[in-house]
Amino acid sequence: MFTGEQIATLLSDLGVTHVVTVPDSTIGRWEPSIERHQALRLVRVCREGEAWQVAAGLQLGGATPIVMIQCTGLFESGDALRNAVHDWKLPLFAIIGYRSYLDQAKLPGDTCLVFTEPVLDAWRIDYRLVTEPSQLDVIRDHFTACRAAARPGAALIAE
Amino acid sequence: MTRVTSADQRIPLVASLETLHGVRRDDEVVITTMGSAREWMRFGEPHPLDIVLVPSSMGHGTSLGLGLALARPDRRIIVCTGDGSLLMNLGSLVSIVAASVPNLVVIVFDNGVYEVTGQQPTAGGAGARDGARPVDYAGIARAAGFDRVFECGDVAQWRRSARAMLDGAGPTFIALDVEPVPGATAPHSPGRAADRARRFMDAFAAR
Numbered sequence: 001m002f003t004g005e006q007i008a009t010l011l012s013d014l015g016v017t018h019v020v021t022v023p024d025s026t027i028g029r030w031e032p033s034i035e036r037h038q039a040l041r042l043v044r045v046c047r048e049g050e051a052w053q054v055a056a057g058l059q060l061g062g063a064t065p066i067v068m069i070q071c072t073g074l075f076e077s078g079d080a081l082r083n084a085v086h087d088w089k090l091p092l093f094a095i096i097g098y099r100s101y102l103d104q105a106k107l108p109g110d111t112c113l114v115f116t117e118p119v120l121d122a123w124r125i126d127y128r129l130v131t132e133p134s135q136l137d138v139i140r141d142h143f144t145a146c147r148a149a150a151r152p153g154a155a156l157i158a159e
Numbered sequence: 160m161t162r163v164t165s166a167d168q169r170i171p172l173v174a175s176l177e178t179l180h181g182v183r184r185d186d187e188v189v190i191t192t193m194g195s196a197r198e199w200m201r202f203g204e205p206h207p208l209d210i211v212l213v214p215s216s217m218g219h220g221t222s223l224g225l226g227l228a229l230a231r232p233d234r235r236i237i238v239c240t241g242d243g244s245l246l247m248n249l250g251s252l253v254s255i256v257a258a259s260v261p262n263l264v265v266i267v268f269d270n271g272v273y274e275v276t277g278q279q280p281t282a283g284g285a286g287a288r289d290g291a292r293p294v295d296y297a298g299i300a301r302a303a304g305f306d307r308v309f310e311c312g313d314v315a316q317w318r319r320s321a322r323a324m325l326d327g328a329g330p331t332f333i334a335l336d337v338e339p340v341p342g343a344t345a346p347h348s349p350g351r352a353a354d355r356a357r358r359f360m361d362a363f364a365a366r
Contacts (some may be wrong), residue, residue: 018229043229044257045222046250053219054254057226060210060356062364065226083216089353 001026001133001157004033010136012039014143017063019043020051023105024070024097026159035106049080055092056084066143067094071116071156081123085152093143094125094154101131101158120154127154169338170314172268173198178314179239179266185265186228186366187235192220197237197346199277205349207362213348215275218247221265225255228263228330231363235262237325241267242296243281249299252332261328267296268337275345276297312336 007030011019019034021027041143045051048069058065069077074096084090087131100110120127128129128142139155176198183189183206190210191199200211224238243266245252255263271284271293280286283294297310303321309324309332311317317335324333351356 020226041229043225043254045254047248049219050222050248050251050254053216053222054226054229057223057228059226060223060363061227061230062360063226063230071294080216080219080222083214083219087214087352088356090356133217145235 001130001159002030002136004030005047006136008033008037008040010036011066011081014147015064016051016066018039018055018058018065019068020054020058020065021068022046022048022051022070022073024072024159026157027068027070027095027097030068048077052077052080052084052092059092062101065092067092068096069094069097070097071112071119073118074119075115076113076126077080078119078123081125086124091146091150091152093146095139096120096122096127096154096156098129098158103159116156121155125152125154127156129156129158131158168313169270169336170312170317172270172337173201175268175335175337176239177189177202178318178321179237182325183237184235187237187325188224188235188363189239190220190224191239192244193217193241193346194340194343195241195268197275197343198340199239200346200349208359208366210359211346211349211355213346214352217322218244219251220244221248221251221255224263224265225251225258225260229258232262234363234366235325235356236260237263237264237266237270239266240250241274242271242283242294243249243273245296246281246283246294251316252300254305254306255330260330263329264325264331264333264362265300266333266335268335269296270337270339272339274339274343278339278341278343281288297332297334300334305330305332307331308334310334310336 055065099112
């Protein structure tokens with residue numbers, strides 16, 4: 001979908017300071033470029049729920065984090081996300097890999113396709129679906145709009 | 160690892176927190192959760208750099224502290240968590256070491272029970288382990304890569320040593336063996352979390 005360099009440059013342009021992540025086979029390939037980028041710090045955590053709360057701490061501390069996880073990690077994230085975004089009203093943004101959206105041969109019947117978007121809706125996360133390499137600006141525009149409105153958001157990256 | 164403990168002694172929770180309250184410096188952030196939050200709020204007017212993590216996502220005080228420590232390497236961040244909470248997010252100890260944050264201190268108040276829900280034993284506490292020894296949280300921290308690890312089960316020693324334990328380049332892990340508080344309940348929120356977040360951010364940015 002995107003190269004690591006494209007993502008690292010985009011995040012840097014947007015003023016992101018920290019990328020808090022658990023990788024998958026798509027977004028994980030971006031890590032070397034993010035790590036090389038001087039304006040960005042990659043923060044590796046062990047479980048996706050952690051990522052939201054680390055991002056919450058970063059936000060409270062004046063940084064501009066994003067959470068970068070797979071949709072399966074979104075499912076794991078529920079209570080941590082709820083607390084950070086809805087109790088504490090921290091306008092966190094996430095890039096979420098959407099497993100099996102483009103490739104359904106590897107995991108036929110993958111229920112990620114059933115639950116990912118309803119779960120985002122349930123958690124009231126305003127998201128944009130990105131399915132083409134030409135849609136880098138969809139992430140840029142949505143992040144910028146969410147920042148301006150101080151509300152949470154996500155870019156759902158088809159995999 | 161430094162062990163300052165005696166097998167028969169446990170520290171009253173309030174006394175352990177009074178000590179921390181007394182030695183806490185004005186520019187240090189203190190995050191409290193569950194039982195520590197409940198008792199911390201009894202100490203009077205909150206400090207602008209207190210985060211009473213109520214409501215919380217249980218176990219994530221350590222993760223929140225990691226984020227703050229990364230955002231502000233110039234400030235010491237002290238996270239007060241319980242053993243039940245830590246069990247829910249043990250991986251955060253690994254993440255903390257990986258992030259290499261010398262300004263983060265994790266204090267686990269180990270009473271062996273889920274105090275606020277009626278003192279049911281945690282899976283790591285002696286009451287749930289059928290004779291097996293209780294979980295060694297300091298040992299877990301050391302295995303996760305913490306170099307500065309302290310254990311204390313004696314209130315006099317804690318009073319004497321607390322400041323020295325907090326100081327120094329971490330990340331630091333302190334395991335306090337504390338007594339459960341009989342009849343204790345869950346802490347009440349001291350106000351809308353979003354309002355408190357905004358006040359904290361203003362205070363933290365200004366200092």
